[in-house]
Amino acid sequence: MISVEEALERVLNCVHVLEAEEKPILEALGQVLAEDVHSPVDVPPLDNAAMDGYAVRAEDTLGATPTSPRVLKVVAEAAAGTVVEHRLEPGEAIRIMTGAPLPPGATAVIPFEDTDEMKRQSPIAEIGIHRSADGGLNIRRAGEDITKGSLVLRKGTVLRPQEIGVLASLGRGRVQVVRRPRVAILATGDELIDVGQPPAPGKIYDSNTYTIACQVRRAGGIPRILGIAPDREERLVAKVREGLEADMLLTSGGVSLGDYDMVKGVLAKEGEIAFWTVRMKPGKPLAFGSFAVGEGDRLRRVPHLGFPGNPVSSMISFELFARPAILKMMGKTTLSKPTVTAILEDRVINSDRRRIFARVNVERRQGQYFARLTGPQGSGILTSMAWANGLAIIPEDVAEAKPGDTVQVIMLDWAEGQGA
Ligand code: AMP
Ligand code: MG
Numbered sequence: 001m002i003s004v005e006e007a008l009e010r011v012l013n014c015v016h017v018l019e020a021e022e023k024p025i026l027e028a029l030g031q032v033l034a035e036d037v038h039s040p041v042d043v044p045p046l047d048n049a050a051m052d053g054y055a056v057r058a059e060d061t062l063g064a065t066p067t068s069p070r071v072l073k074v075v076a077e078a079a080a081g082t083v084v085e086h087r088l089e090p091g092e093a094i095r096i097m098t099g100a101p102l103p104p105g106a107t108a109v110i111p112f113e114d115t116d117e118m119k120r121q122s123p124i125a126e127i128g129i130h131r132s133a134d135g136g137l138n139i140r141r142a143g144e145d146i147t148k149g150s151l152v153l154r155k156g157t158v159l160r161p162q163e164i165g166v167l168a169s170l171g172r173g174r175v176q177v178v179r180r181p182r183v184a185i186l187a188t189g190d191e192l193i194d195v196g197q198p199p200a201p202g203k204i205y206d207s208n209t210y211t212i213a214c215q216v217r218r219a220g221g222i223p224r225i226l227g228i229a230p231d232r233e234e235r236l237v238a239k240v241r242e243g244l245e246a247d248m249l250l251t252s253g254g255v256s257l258g259d260y261d262m263v264k265g266v267l268a269k270e271g272e273i274a275f276w277t278v279r280m281k282p283g284k285p286l287a288f289g290s291f292a293v294g295e296g297d298r299l300r301r302v303p304h305l306g307f308p309g310n311p312v313s314s315m316i317s318f319e320l321f322a323r324p325a326i327l328k329m330m331g332k333t334t335l336s337k338p339t340v341t342a343i344l345e346d347r348v349i350n351s352d353r354r355r356i357f358a359r360v361n362v363e364r365r366q367g368q369y370f371a372r373l374t375g376p377q378g379s380g381i382l383t384s385m386a387w388a389n390g391l392a393i394i395p396e397d398v399a400e401a402k403p404g405d406t407v408q409v410i411m412l413d414w415a416e417g418q419g420a
Pocket of ligand 1: 187188189192205207209252253254255256261307309310311
């Protein structure tokens, strides 16, 4: 039995950052940039107005106040998206809208509220300026956001909405990103039936396929559902082979010591086992290894995580090992979820000195986090995950965690009931 850290290290050593692919920017959200992006343009491309108002020559406003306005001649209008060619002469102003390129000769923009426009009838031939302006007032300079040729986004950056927007502002419609891993998911067990089937004696619905597929998607991978394999070696082998087209294989069930636990055997026979059993609860019988696919130059190893069948064990094993592996394949470097320090409000007994991941609900009260168990902690009780937003860690060397003790909690979700 190995520690959680060692297990994670061995899993991560077996997975590698995937190749780059070119994608439309809208489809690249959440992926990692596989190129340095330099700007082919200045953003904004031209000096332009930061407010609606009047473009003026700053020196023409000298000494202007509401009681002693400077009256300028309005010679044109500049709307966003058009370029006014007229060069401002002394005593002239151009009515200008936010974002419109600054006319030649203009050095400041006086907002409407600092003029007497309210009192004037359109068409406005003259405008009274109520304040004096320094050169540059309310002007956005060309290249003030991004200068042409500069490095804007570095390779390795995770693309969020704002980075996608920055790419769009450069005129980039497509981008090179690390591709998402395809993750094959296989449920195993003679007792399993799929949703939509009528209940049958001795059978239970396969929930792991669905939780795992959603966990894969949320981590950024592309789930490929293989369905349910019965506890018969040849059927299991056939399904596993189907799964080897993917970048990683996740199975649930069949890794304990029961008569029908064949997944480990198949991994040992058809592939290579790297480890089995981790000092954790739930999830101890986790199996990990890999299958070789192809030959020569085209030989690759497909990592396989064999989760225990109990739904909570499977989910927590995914969180601890599969999620970081998927993130690594996607080129990400932050592989763990954030943790908080919380005050435990219940008792947790650690009878056999494994690392316990207790399902808790974390709440912040008076500037302090509190963690309360979400009910019975059996590894088959999936609703204990449904009510939880975190996993409280009870270390191997703590025989009993008491109410009032301080614990580290891995936050699964920051806000109750929220996605992603
Ligand atoms: P196993 O690890 O195969 O011994 O499975 C342990 C227990 O987990 C089984 O008795 C089932 O109750 C449950 N189980 C296994 N696979 C699934 C699944 N795909 N969905 C829901 N429960 C499962
Ligand atoms: Mg089974």
